Amino acid sequence: xxxxxxxxxxxxxxxxxxxxxxxxxxxxxxxxxxxxxxxxxxxxxxxxxxxxxxxxxxxxxxxxxxxxxxxxxxxxxxxxxxxxxxxxxxxxxxxxxxxxxxxxxxxxxxxxxxxxxxxxxxxxxxxxxxxxxxxxxxxxxxxxxxxxxxxxxxxxxxxxxxxxxxxxxxxxxxxxxxxxxxxxxxxxxxxxxxxxxxxxxxxxxxxxxxxxxxxxxxxxxxxx
Amino acid sequence: xxxxxxxxxxxxxxxxxxxxxxxxxxxxxxxxxxxxxxxxxxxxxxxxxxxxxxxxxxxxxxxxxxxxxxxxxxxxxxxxxxxxxxxxxxxxxxxxxxxxxxxxxxxxxxxxxxxxxxxxxxxxxxxxxxxxxxxxxxxxxxxxxxxxxxxxxxxxxxxxxxxxxxxxxxxxxxxxxxxxxxxxxxxxxxxxxxxxxxxxxxxxxxxxxxxxxxxxxxxxxxxxxxxxxxxxxxxxxxxxxxxxxxxxxxxxxxxxxxxxxxxxxxxxxxxxxxxxxxxxxxxxxxxxxxxxxxxxxxxxxxxxxxxxxxxxxxxxxxxxxxxxxxxxxxxxxxxxxxxxxxxxxxxxxxxxxxxxxxxxxxxxxxxxxxxxxxxxxxxxxxxxxxxxxxxxxxxxxxxxxxxxxxxxxxxxxxxxxxxxxxxxxxxxxxxxxxxxxxxxxxxxxxxxxxxxxxxxxxxxxxxxxxxxxxxxxxxxxxxxxxxxxxxxxxxxxxxxxxxxxxxxxxxxxxxxxxxxxxxxxxxxxxxxxxxxxxxxxxxxxxxxxxxxxxxxxxxxxxxxxxxxxxxxxxxxxxxxxxxxxxxxxxxxxxxxxxxxxxxxxxxxxxxxxxx
Numbered sequence: 001x002x003x004x005x006x007x008x009x010x011x012x013x014x015x016x017x018x019x020x021x022x023x024x025x026x027x028x029x030x031x032x033x034x035x036x037x038x039x040x041x042x043x044x045x046x047x048x049x050x051x052x053x054x055x056x057x058x059x060x061x062x063x064x065x066x067x068x069x070x071x072x073x074x075x076x077x078x079x080x081x082x083x084x085x086x087x088x089x090x091x092x093x094x095x096x097x098x099x100x101x102x103x104x105x106x107x108x109x110x111x112x113x114x115x116x117x118x119x120x121x122x123x124x125x126x127x128x129x130x131x132x133x134x135x136x137x138x139x140x141x142x143x144x145x146x147x148x149x150x151x152x153x154x155x156x157x158x159x160x161x162x163x164x165x166x167x168x169x170x171x172x173x174x175x176x177x178x179x180x181x182x183x184x185x186x187x188x189x190x191x192x193x194x195x196x197x198x199x200x201x202x203x204x205x206x207x208x209x210x211x212x213x214x215x216x217x218x219x220x221x222x223x224x
Numbered sequence: 225x226x227x228x229x230x231x232x233x234x235x236x237x238x239x240x241x242x243x244x245x246x247x248x249x250x251x252x253x254x255x256x257x258x259x260x261x262x263x264x265x266x267x268x269x270x271x272x273x274x275x276x277x278x279x280x281x282x283x284x285x286x287x288x289x290x291x292x293x294x295x296x297x298x299x300x301x302x303x304x305x306x307x308x309x310x311x312x313x314x315x316x317x318x319x320x321x322x323x324x325x326x327x328x329x330x331x332x333x334x335x336x337x338x339x340x341x342x343x344x345x346x347x348x349x350x351x352x353x354x355x356x357x358x359x360x361x362x363x364x365x366x367x368x369x370x371x372x373x374x375x376x377x378x379x380x381x382x383x384x385x386x387x388x389x390x391x392x393x394x395x396x397x398x399x400x401x402x403x404x405x406x407x408x409x410x411x412x413x414x415x416x417x418x419x420x421x422x423x424x425x426x427x428x429x430x431x432x433x434x435x436x437x438x439x440x441x442x443x444x445x446x447x448x449x450x451x452x453x454x455x456x457x458x459x460x461x462x463x464x465x466x467x468x469x470x471x472x473x474x475x476x477x478x479x480x481x482x483x484x485x486x487x488x489x490x491x492x493x494x495x496x497x498x499x500x501x502x503x504x505x506x507x508x509x510x511x512x513x514x515x516x517x518x519x520x521x522x523x524x525x526x527x528x529x530x531x532x533x534x535x536x537x538x539x540x541x542x543x544x545x546x547x548x549x550x551x552x553x554x555x556x557x558x559x560x561x562x563x564x565x566x567x568x569x570x571x572x573x574x575x576x577x578x579x580x581x582x583x584x585x586x587x588x589x590x591x592x593x594x595x596x597x598x599x600x601x602x603x604x605x606x607x608x609x610x611x612x613x614x615x616x617x618x619x620x621x622x623x624x625x626x627x628x629x630x631x632x633x634x635x636x637x638x639x640x641x642x643x644x645x646x647x648x649x650x651x652x653x654x655x656x657x658x659x660x661x662x663x664x665x666x667x668x669x670x671x672x673x674x675x676x677x678x679x680x681x682x683x684x685x686x687x688x689x690x691x692x693x694x695x696x697x698x699x700x701x702x703x704x705x706x707x708x709x710x711x712x713x714x715x716x717x718x719x720x721x722x723x724x725x726x727x728x729x730x731x732x733x734x735x736x737x738x739x740x741x742x743x744x745x746x747x748x749x750x751x752x753x754x755x756x757x758x759x760x761x762x763x764x765x766x767x768x769x770x771x772x773x774x775x776x777x778x779x780x781x782x783x784x785x786x787x788x789x790x791x792x793x794x795x796x797x798x799x800x801x802x803x804x805x806x807x808x809x810x811x812x813x814x815x816x817x818x819x820x821x822x823x824x825x826x827x828x829x830x831x832x833x834x835x
Contacts, residue, residue, distance in 0.1 A: 031551065033557055034557070035557040035558055036557060081554035082554065082555065082556040083550060083551070083554040083555060083556060083557070084556075084557075085551075085554055146347075146349050146350045147343075147346040147347045147349070147350070150346040150349050151346050151404060151405070151408065154342075154346065154408060155408055155411070158408060158411045158412055158415055159411070161415045162411065162414060162415050162418070165415065165418050165419070165423065165661075166418070166661055169418075169419065169659060169661050170659075173659060
């Protein structure tokens with residue numbers, strides 16, 4: 001009994017070793033950069049993290065194929081290095097000692113990439129599945145480009161400034177014209193006021209002022 | 225005919241609100257984009273601190289004397305460039321017409337550069353900055369190919385801003401976004417120059433002082449960046465060997481000349497609004513020294529940022545190599561750091577040479593990154609924008625930087641427009657009853673319509689041509705005739721008396737010697753050397769061609785013959801004004817002397833004393 005158990009275990013171990021090795025068929029290399037992503041909050045990569053990884057891959061396979069046959073024990077990890085990089089492969093328990101085709105695994109991981117990243121607090125760059133390219137998220141485009149809005153604001157300010165200056169210029173021009181006509185009238189009055197050095201108030205404009213010196217020569221002048 | 229001292233009468237000519245406004249306008253005109261993106265570059269390629277020697281010699285013997293000459297001329301004759309030169313002698317009227325023409329040509333393309341600055345400014349309000357990421361291609365499988373092969377910054381400049389064509393013969397289409405920005409820029413210029421110096425005098429308080437504030441902020445920020453000291457050491461380390469190269473002296477002379485914006489007629493126009501009893505000698509020295517100090521002051525933040533950029537690029541290079549090595553050898557993270565990189569590399573190279581060779585590691589050399597020198601639009605729109613992405617809070621830095629560039633350019637535009645506006649106002653193109661606002665509006669509208677050519681796909685190639693040919697050789701010729709005209713035709717004795725009357729003290733021997741001999745000689749030498757250097761090889765340009773094999777390197781191309789003809793025309797037309805106008809007056813004089821009934825008017829009229 002014990003021998004049979006040992007034999008099956010060793011067969012399983014050997015087959016596992018054959019299934020999961022670098023560059024094996026349907027195997028993927030994973031590279032994790034925890035210190036780059038988290039800096040001082042970095043956690044150590046140990047057996048528990050490996051367990052979580054197996055669980056996430058199994059979860060991804062279950063979600064993708066929607067059949068609940070993939071177990072954590074189906075996911076095999078090997079060649080774990082200090083870099084933290086390792087190879088993994090997903091076995092198919094229904095078929096004997098075979099691996100799930102790489103395309104299926106790839107599609108499953110792609111579909112659930114976000115969930116897997118978040119479980120480890122990493123991103124597409126720090127949790128790399130070599131050979132599985134990540135889909136690029138399209139940049140967020142607002143309905144009106146931002147620059148057009150800023151341009152509109154700037155242009156409104158400029159046009160307001162121009163209109164203000166032109167209108168104030170026209171007003172100043174009108175005021176200057178009015179002022180210059182007023183000043184002309186005022187200057188005439190000033191001239192009249194100072195005629196011959198005699199202020200008009202002293203002169204009686206209606207009656208006239210008779211100059212006594214010339215009174216005698218009155219008959220020589222034509223009467224007004 | 226010597227000047228008779230007279231009480232300055234109210235001739236209705238606009239005047240500056242105060243002396244400070246006038247000085248600030250001259251400084252704003254002189255300090256422009258070239259102080260930020262040409263002087264630091266020249267310092268860098270011509271031996272760092274050693275470049276300051278030819279620079280200050282050129283300032284002393286060429287810059288300050290010519291500046292004083294222009295300011296004194298404008299202040300005494302109280303006319304714009306065309307009027308002033310007509311007053312000196314009708315035969316020299318061509319000098320004024322030539323400067324007016326150069327001001328027109330330069331205004332056209334200078335405002336288009338400001339259009340690009342405005343475009344970058346309004347794009348700086350986005351998160352992330354549009355020149356930091358590549359757009360995706362049509363089927364969203366990867367990035368846009370042109371962007372991917374060059375850099376996002378290059379892509380944004382050449383494709384999203386200019387939409388540049390692969391060569392100058394292909395005009396491409398008008399870029400609507402650039403047209404919008406061009407309209408806005410000309411509207412701003414109209415807003416500020418609407419009533420001549422009445423409005424520019426107010427605007428200059430902001431546009432001339434603001435750049436200094438921003439430069440100071442960038443200085444403080446730049447000095448705190450990692451790698452700033454490397455950049456500054458690289459910039460200022462003097463290499464006296466470069467002084468043996470005559471090219472260095474030529475570059476110093478031309479830089480001083482173009483930096484002070486001489487021979488545009490704008491300085492004459494500014495000075496003509498001054499009261500005649502004003503110390504123009506002190507003004508000239510002040511403006512010239514402030515301009516040079518600004519160039520030096522601006523080069524410090526520029527080189528701190530460039531040093532930061534080079535250091536970051538160097539670190540990126542190292543980091544990429546480290547990652548490749550770590551991934552290849554499956555070493556734990558952070559086992560190789562930048563500090564022990566070299567020791568690791570030598571160790572691995574000795575133990576696993578084939579593996580290392582297989583990785584194809586790039587050699588990372590900080591000196592190489594620092595050596596990548598750029599000037600002009602490349603510095604502002606490619607190198608600096610890339611450095612801004614790396615700074616924390618990039619939007620704020622980008623906005624500040626582009627507003628600073630815009631104010632620097634705008635204050636120079638005021639001088640250019642004044643050089644166009646004042647002579648036209650005096651020639652009374654529009655009736656006197658019409659408001660000034662109309663003339664400035666017409667100038668801005670016509671300039672906007674002509675400048676639409678620069679918004680074509682090939683627009684930036686044309687701006688390079690205008691910059692190289694219209695804004696260089698004609699200025700040297702006009703300045704030469706300015707000095708010769710004042711010293712030998714107006715006569716230096718008469719001019720000295722005029723300046724003495726204005727400043728209130730006798731003219732120093734330095735000015736006499738500089739004006740009589742040194743400046744004309746220097747201008748002649750610079751002009752000959754400049755033309756000789758241009759003639760040495762056929763005029764060529766570098767084009768951005770995505771289909772070029774060496775892409776992302778720019779393709780070197782020769783100008784087609786019709787473009788070369790335009791280059792020659794641009795350089796020759798303002799220069800030809802000088803002899804043409806003189807010839808015109810000579811013919812007119814000969815015709816009048818042949819007509820016995822006509823009494824010839826006095827050529828050297830009394831207009832000077834009466835204006």
